[in-house]
Amino acid sequence: QMLSPTFLQFIECVWHISQQFPTAFEFNSRYLIDLLHHVMSCEHGTFLCNCERQRVALSLEARTTSA
Numbered sequence: 001q002m003l004s005p006t007f008l009q010f011i012e013c014v015w016h017i018s019q020q021f022p023t024a025f026e027f028n029s030r031y032l033i034d035l036l037h038h039v040m041s042c043e044h045g046t047f048l049c050n051c052e053r054q055r056v057a058l059s060l061e062a063r064t065t066s067a
Helices: 005-020 029-041 052-057
Strands: none
Touching: 005 029
């Protein structure tokens, strides 16, 4: 798998901030859980690789769906 670890860290940071300030966001923990499910399933090319250049080089747009 070629998951982007930076995105996973970003989601964790958002979760921590959303726990500190629950009324500041228009989503809840369930949304983040669903998002992580899609990230870990590798069904969508949106969450693969570390940058757009790598996604283009692997032709992920033609081979996968976008979340």
